[in-house]
Structures are given as structure tokens and as C-alpha cells.
Amino acid sequence: MTINLIKYGLTTAVQADLTKENGQILGRIIGQHRDWYQVITTAGERSAQVTGKLAYEAASPAAFPAVGDWVCLSSSADNQAQIEAIAPRQSVLARGAVNRQDGQIIATNINTIFICMSLNADFNVRRLERYLTIAWDSGALPVIVLTKADLATKLRAVADVSVGVPTIACSAETGQGLDELQPYLTTGQTVAFVGSSGVGKSTLINRLLGQDILATKSIRTDDDKGRHTTTSRQLIPLPTGACVIDTPGMRELQIFMGDLNQTFAEIAALATQCKFNDCTHTSEPGCAVRAAVEVGTVTSERLQSYQKLQREMSYQGLNSRQLEQAKIQRMFGGKQAMKRVKQRYHRD
Known part of the structure; x- marks a missing residue:
């Protein structure tokens, strides 16, 4: 049986971006288990590892394949599939790692990020700001999906931190809001579901699949906190x-890495009115941001969250040019690759 890779998101742009050598085949990574990868190809699923050359040339863990990547496969003498190359990434969703030096890639080549949050005791606006920060930086469109829609009493709190981001309240149990997800789920689109444990990601995906493929667990009744069910991407x-x-x-x-200017757009706009260009919004005179806090147009909690994320971001201290270069390298593999991608999409 031949697998049509279009159902796995294959586009003409992807095919043009990845040059296959003789004998190599195209595939997309659909699962990862430590050093082993599940790759879907036209011939079906294959387990694969990266070649020694690819591993040697990887400058950081982020340079290794991740779920969502399109790759070239070859076979060794013992018919073991090997990953020879990775196509330039159109988007990258990443979070910080324990060592705070390298990022951990969550998913690549995604069009939309569904940030799932349950409107129960686990509801946390500050955590939502974190998700929005990495989502805006990824190159994909963030969409907030509020699960357990029957508890939707906190929409106002979400609206205060999600300007410009679509917000959908839905319930896998009742079907409420599922129709609003459909525009993001058309042919060729890839959507990543992110959120805390127990917010209903797997349940919602099962509903979209029309069958219970993913294991699910209920939220603990004593503290409304979820229990881990999904253990790998x-x-x-x-x-x-x-x-x-x-x-x-x-x-x-x-x-x-993240985009605070998008997540905290109102603070970024006010910062342009500060007396000093490098204002930290703490004790400098003529600070427009603190003035807004004093009159109540920006909450002190919102400013504190902004400052905390600024301090936390692992690339703090880089200038704007270095930040842009780091992002281009991470997403496209260099400026030339980025130019080729842009030219191709302009032609399309």
C-alpha cells in the first residue's frame, strides 16, 4: 500500500526545499523516542536514527530532528533507515531546557498552535502569557482553546492578555465550539496542541479523529490538576x-526564545514613550509604563510578568540583530535558506 504524504502535510514548497540524493526517500517525523524516530514515508512507517555525520555537524540539540520535520532517509547495509538531512523549517515551537543554554523543540512545521487551557482551578493567566510568548516567536498562529466550556467564567481574564489572538471555548463532551476549530484543520495544515496535563488535549483530539486513539485520564478531583497521559510527541x-x-x-x-512585544503589545507600545530608550520600567524617571500602572490602565501583575519573562529568556543580553540571526538560523538554517523559502512562497 502506498501512503499519500499529502495527508501528512506535504506541499510543493517542502519538496522543493529538500534535495534528495540517489536512493533517498522523503518522510515526515511523526514520533520520537529518545534517539529513535518514527518516520512516515510513501511505503509506510519506518524507524530511523540520524547518521553519524548529521549528529556530528549538529551545533545544538535543536539541530536534531523533531516531530513535524521533513527528512531524507537512506538505508544502511543492514537495511536500517537513517536520517540524512532535514528540510528547512517553516516554523519552530521551542521551550527552554534545564541547562538554560539550549532550547527543546516541541514541534516544527506547524501552521497553528492550539493553546489549551481548562477553566477550572488550574486556570492560570500568567502561564498563558508564557505560551503566547513562545507561540508568537515560533512563526505559527496561536489560538487559545478554552476547554471545559461549561466553566467559562474567566473569559474576561483571558481577553486581557490575548489581544489579537482568536479565543475559542469548546467542549469535547458536548461538541460546543468544535465547528470554530475547523478553519484551522483543513488539508495541508499542521496544528500543535499544547497545554498543561489534564486540560483535555487528547480528549479533544479523539473527538476530532472520531475515535478514541489517544489515551486519556480525568482530572484529579481533589485539586483539579491533570495527570500525565501523553508521554511523547x-x-x-x-x-x-x-x-x-x-x-x-x-x-x-x-x-x-520568545516574542514579548506581541504577548505584551500594550507594554511594548507604552515603552516607546519612555524618557529613556533602555528603560527597565522599574525606577527610571519619565517611565510611561509605570505611569500606566499608576493610573490602572496596566495592572502591576501584568508588568511584573513581563519583567519576569524578560529576565528569564535565555538569550537576554543579545542585541536585536543577534536575536534575528539566531531566529533565522534556528528556523531556516541560514539567511540563504530563508530567502529561498520566501521567494518560493511569493511565487506560489
Whole structure:
């Protein structure tokens, strides 16, 4: 049986970006288990490892394959599949790692990020700001999905921190709001589901699949906190023609790279009115941001969250040019690769 890779998100742009050598085949990574990868090809699923050359040339863990990547495969003498090359990434969702030097890639080549949050005792606006920060930096579109819609009493708190981001309240149990997800789930689209454990990501994906493929567990009744069910990232095609990437719950989300200017747009706009260009919004005279806090147009909690994420981001201290170069290298592999991608999409 031949697998049509279009149902796994294959586009003409992807095919043009990855040059296959003789004997190599194209595939997309749909699962990862330490050093082993599940790769879907036209011939079906294959288990693969990276070649020694690719591992040697990897400058950081982020340079290794991740779920969502398109890759070239070859076979060794013992017919073991090997990953020879990775196509330039159109988007990268990453979070901070324990060592705070390298980022951990959550998923790549995604069009939309569904940030799932349950409106129960686990509801946390500050955590939502973290998700939005890495989502805006990824190159994909963030969409907030509020699960357990029958508890939707906190929409105002979400609206205060999500200007410009679509927000959908839905319930896998009742079907409420599922129609609003469909525009993001059309053929060729890849959507990553992120959020804490127990917010209903796997349940929602099962509802979209029309069958219970992913294991689910209920939220603990004593503290409304979720229990880990998904233990690894996996890419799954939907009947609509889109692909979804289910990710393990992330209660503690460290920032690796992010876009604070999008997440905190009102603070970024006010900062341009500060007396000093390098104002830290702490004790400098003529600070427009602190003035807004004093009159109540910006909450002190919002400013504190902004400052905390600024301090936490692992690339703090880099200038704007270095930040842009780091992002281009991470997403495209260099400026030339980025130019080729832009030229191709302009032609399309």
C-alpha cells in the first residue's frame, strides 16, 4: 500500500526545499523516542536514527530532528533507515531546557498552535502569557482553546492578555465550539496542541479523529490538576486532511526564545514613550509604563510578568540583530535558506 504524504502535510514548497540524493526517500517525523524516530514515508512507517555525520555537524540539540520535520532517509547495509538531512523549517515551537543554554523543540512545521487551557482551578493567566510568548516567536498562529466550556467564567481574564489572538471555548463532551476549530484543520495544515496535563488535549483530539486513539485520564478531583497521559510527541492525520501534533503536558514552561512585544503589545507600545530608550520600567524617571500602572490602565501583575519573562529568556543580553540571526538560523538554517523559502512562497 502506498501512503499519500499529502495527508501528512506535504506541499510543493517542502519538496522543493529538500534535495534528495540517489536512493533517498522523503518522510515526515511523526514520533520520537529518545534517539529513535518514527518516520512516515510513501511505503509506510519506518524507524530511523540520524547518521553519524548529521549528529556530528549538529551545533545544538535543536539541530536534531523533531516531530513535524521533513527528512531524507537512506538505508544502511543492514537495511536500517537513517536520517540524512532535514528540510528547512517553516516554523519552530521551542521551550527552554534545564541547562538554560539550549532550547527543546516541541514541534516544527506547524501552521497553528492550539493553546489549551481548562477553566477550572488550574486556570492560570500568567502561564498563558508564557505560551503566547513562545507561540508568537515560533512563526505559527496561536489560538487559545478554552476547554471545559461549561466553566467559562474567566473569559474576561483571558481577553486581557490575548489581544489579537482568536479565543475559542469548546467542549469535547458536548461538541460546543468544535465547528470554530475547523478553519484551522483543513488539508495541508499542521496544528500543535499544547497545554498543561489534564486540560483535555487528547480528549479533544479523539473527538476530532472520531475515535478514541489517544489515551486519556480525568482530572484529579481533589485539586483539579491533570495527570500525565501523553508521554511523547506524536503527529496524527485527521479525517479533514490536516495533521495534529499531540504534546505531553507542560506545567512548568521555561522560555527559550520568545516574542514579548506581541504577548505584551500594550507594554511594548507604552515603552516607546519612555524618557529613556533602555528603560527597565522599574525606577527610571519619565517611565510611561509605570505611569500606566499608576493610573490602572496596566495592572502591576501584568508588568511584573513581563519583567519576569524578560529576565528569564535565555538569550537576554543579545542585541536585536543577534536575536534575528539566531531566529533565522534556528528556523531556516541560514539567511540563504530563508530567502529561498520566501521567494518560493511569493511565487506560489
